[in-house]
Amino acid sequence: MGKDGPGGDLGRFAEPALLILVSLADGPKHGYAIMTDVDSFGATAIGPGTLYGALARLERRGLIEPLGPEDRRRPYRLTGAGSSALGDHLGEMSRLVQVGHARLRAANG
Amino acid sequence: MSAPLPAVSAVLRAYPRRWRERYLAEMRALLADREPGWGDLLDLARGALDARLHRLVATPAVLVAAMPRKEFIMPTPARPSYGVVASPPIGELSRRSFMRRMLGVGAGILALEFLGGTIAFLWPQFRSGLGAKFPIGTLPDIVAKQATFANGWPYAYAPARAFLINVPAAKELALGREASVPNPTADQLLALYRKCPHLGCQVPGLCDELKRFTCLCHGSTYNILGEKLFEGPASRGMDRFAVSIGDDGVVVIDTGQFTAGSLNRGPAALSFVDAAPYERKCR
Numbered sequence: 001m002g003k004d005g006p007g008g009d010l011g012r013f014a015e016p017a018l019l020i021l022v023s024l025a026d027g028p029k030h031g032y033a034i035m036t037d038v039d040s041f042g043a044t045a046i047g048p049g050t051l052y053g054a055l056a057r058l059e060r061r062g063l064i065e066p067l068g069p070e071d072r073r074r075p076y077r078l079t080g081a082g083s084s085a086l087g088d089h090l091g092e093m094s095r096l097v098q099v100g101h102a103r104l105r106a107a108n109g
Numbered sequence: 110m111s112a113p114l115p116a117v118s119a120v121l122r123a124y125p126r127r128w129r130e131r132y133l134a135e136m137r138a139l140l141a142d143r144e145p146g147w148g149d150l151l152d153l154a155r156g157a158l159d160a161r162l163h164r165l166v167a168t169p170a171v172l173v174a175a176m177p178r179k180e181f182i183m184p185t186p187a188r189p190s191y192g193v194v195a196s197p198p199i200g201e202l203s204r205r206s207f208m209r210r211m212l213g214v215g216a217g218i219l220a221l222e223f224l225g226g227t228i229a230f231l232w233p234q235f236r237s238g239l240g241a242k243f244p245i246g247t248l249p250d251i252v253a254k255q256a257t258f259a260n261g262w263p264y265a266y267a268p269a270r271a272f273l274i275n276v277p278a279a280k281e282l283a284l285g286r287e288a289s290v291p292n293p294t295a296d297q298l299l300a301l302y303r304k305c306p307h308l309g310c311q312v313p314g315l316c317d318e319l320k321r322f323t324c325l326c327h328g329s330t331y332n333i334l335g336e337k338l339f340e341g342p343a344s345r346g347m348d349r350f351a352v353s354i355g356d357d358g359v360v361v362i363d364t365g366q367f368t369a370g371s372l373n374r375g376p377a378a379l380s381f382v383d384a385a386p387y388e389r390k391c392r
Contacts, residue, residue, distance in 0.1 A: 031139040047149050048139055049156025052132055056165035072138035 016046045016054040021063065021078065021086040028067055028077035031055070058082070112150040120150055123157040127166045240365045243269040247358040252291055259291040261333070263315055265303070269362045270311070271350055274299040274334065283320040283333040283383035300350040300362045301335040306370055307343035316391035320383060322347070323391035330390040332383050335370060340390035346370030 023029060023037040031051060039045050046054070055076065058064045063082035067075045078086070117140060121133060143149070159165070202210070233240065245251070245266050251258050251273070258264045261282030263272035276297045281288035290297075303312045310326035315333065322331040329341025337346045351366035371378065376387045 031135055032142040035139070035143070047152025047156075048136060048143070048145065049149075049153035049159075051139075052136055053156045053159050053165065056128075056132070056160070060165060069135070072134055074135040 015044070016050050017058055018086075018089065019044075019046065020051070020054055020058060021082060021089075024064060024076060024078045025083070025086060028075040030070070030073035030075045032073065034076075111144045112147050116150055117145055117153070120153045120157060123154065124160050125166075128160045131166050239270075241269075243271075243362045243364065244355075244359045245269070245273065245362060246360065248292055248354075248360065251360065259289045261288060261290075263301070263333070265314060266362065269300070269350065269364055270303045271362055271364070272301040272303060272312075272314075272335075273352070273360070273362070274301060276334065279333045280381055280383075283381075285320075285384045295352060295354040295360075298352045298354075298360065299334060300352045302348040302350060302364075302367070304348070305329055305343060306345050306348060307341065312347065319385040319389055319391050321385065321389075321391055328390055332379065332381060334381050336379050336381065337370065337374070338379075338390075339388040345372045 019038045019042045020034055022041070023034045029037060031048070035046065035048070035051060055064070059066065059076075062079055063085055064076045065079050067077060121129070121136065124133070140149075145153070243266065246254075251264055255262070255264050258273075258275055259278060261275055261278030261280070263274050263279070265272055275290055275293050276299050277293060278288045278290040301312075304310075305312050305324040305326065307324065307327055307329050310324050312322050312324050312331070315322060320333055321338065322333075322335070323329070324341060324343070327342050329343035330338045331343075331347050332338055335347030335349065337343055347370050349368045349370070351363040351368075353361050353363065355361060376382070
């Protein structure tokens with residue numbers, strides 16, 4: 001994962017950050033909605049502390065932005081930079097997936 | 110299993126203030142939806158540590174610039190207002206800053222006192238007490254004060270806590286003979302420290318009967334040269350100070366130059382054997 005990917009500089013929060021970006025890709029969500037969404041598709045669940053650690057980092061880097069609060073919950077949405085960073089990173093990952101599968105097939109083939 | 114609410118609140122309080130101002134309301138909303146478990150509690154604690162170790166919250170200016178204006182509502186905690194507080198006239202101290210300053214001054218004085226006391230405690234004593242040089246007078250002065258010094262009787266000099274021994278005369282005395290040596294040389298003088306090497310009692314003067322020293326505390330017995338004899342628990346002989354005679358004839362006991370008494374035990378180790386049996390002590 002490059003420095004410029006969504007996980008760059010995010011340390012331990014690299015994977016949660018990616019999961020959050022994916023979760024926000026289909027529209028703004030607040031914290032609890034992100035958590036349940038990630039639970040439904042992610043391999044790992046993320047706790048509330050991890051979630052907000054990653055949210056704060058993503059916000060600082062301008063990849064997501066907060067919206068006005070609804071009730072007490074505050075939804076977040078992808079920024080333009082966030083969505084292009086996610087696209088780049090997913091592209092990188094899918095290349096990795098293709099190469100990995102191809103090599104596995106060749107080895108087992 | 111859900112974690113108790115006070116524990117959750119405590120962990121949330123561990124987040125830094127700026128973080129709480131920015132995120133606390135929404136985190137509480139999330140936790141209200143979720144019923145946090147123990148795993149969540151641990152995760153929050155790690156998050157709090159992370160937030161304290163890294164500056165994660167964007168500065169408000171950045172936040173404002175990054176956001177659509179209308180939608181941005183920063184949750185501001187309600188603060189009680191005490192009204193307008195009158196500030197002191199320019200050039201005058203407020204009561205509060207005066208008290209603060211006085212607290213600082215007090216702490217400074219206390220620190221200085223500690224420092225001064227420590228230095229005074231560590232300062233070596235040159236002029237008096239153990240470690241000093243004691244001029245105790247010329248030999249004629251000493252004999253004038255105590256004529257028996259010439260006959261071998263120890264001269265007790267209290268300020269140095271020492272016995273001055275006229276060695277050749279003392280040996281004759283302890284052997285039961287009469288002698289008069291009014292002018293011993295410096296190397297014929299011996300200064301015995303009167304502190305018993307057993308537990309530190311002051312050793313009393315020579316006893317008439319045996320011409321020995323016996324400590325009153327536990328009966329440690331020494332011959333007239335301070336060598337430990339059979340009786341008593343002391344593990345060594347009496348300690349000795351350096352003695353010299355100056356050009357002006359004044360005898361000086363230097364309590365800074367100290368020789369511990371001999372550890373050698375038994376009659377064979379003695380440099381001088383007096384007339385009394387080895388095992389006897391003064392009554």
